[in-house]
Amino acid sequence: MASIFYKWLIIFSAAFSGFHHPVFVSVTEINYNAAGKTLEISCKIFTDDFEQTLRQQNKTKVDLLDPALKNAMNPLVNKYIQKHLQIAADDKKCTLQFLGFEQQEEGIISYFQVNDxxxxxxxxxxxxxxxxxxxxxxxxxxxxxKGERKSTRLNNPDETAGFEF
Known part of the structure; x- marks a missing residue:
């Protein structure tokens, strides 16, 4: 009973205190599609953190949630992710093809593909x-x-991880 009370207290306090999420994390998923001979990549980043970073780096208005600005935001999202996410398959640098982005819950998910x-x-x-x-x-x-999933976590300043299958 007490734990339920504390959960509600935290939620109530957060709702009325200008609460910002306490964790700064992005989630990158890479799936090898053998039939399509592609790597399918998605990258989820908290919207507020991503917008703040894009504003600072581009010195321009950034609103990733406004559908009217989607075409203007696509190059900003693509450029940032391409600069900060590199993938190599079997020691060969991959060229990420930007497919777009969408808002989901509190985050922005950007999608990329690597062909051949x-x-x-x-x-x-x-x-x-x-x-x-x-x-x-x-x-x-x-x-x-091929159905085998491997995961890791990197904490700033660590930025490189290797996976072998």
Missing amino acids: ITAVKKITVTNNILYDTKPQQMQIIHVMV
Whole structure:
């Protein structure tokens, strides 16, 4: 009973105190699609942190939630992620193709694809998303190859993880 009370107290306090989320994390998922010979990549970042970073770096109005600004925001999202997320498959640098982004819950999910990946035994990920503006930022990375899932966490300043299948 007491734990329910404390949960409600935290929720109530957060709702009325201008609460900002206490965790700074992005989640990157990489899935190898053998049939399509592609790597499918999604990257979820808290909207408020991402917008703040894009504003600071681009010195322009940023609103990732306004549908009227979607076309103007696409290049900002693409450029930032391309700069801060690099992937190598079997020691060959991959070229990320930007597919777009969408808002989901409190985050922005951006989508990328890498074509012409016939097989993969090793994936190396360099990810320093928001490290430049959020010193406490961490990255969660999930990689799925042929049904086998591997995951890791990187804490700023660590930015590189390797996965072997």
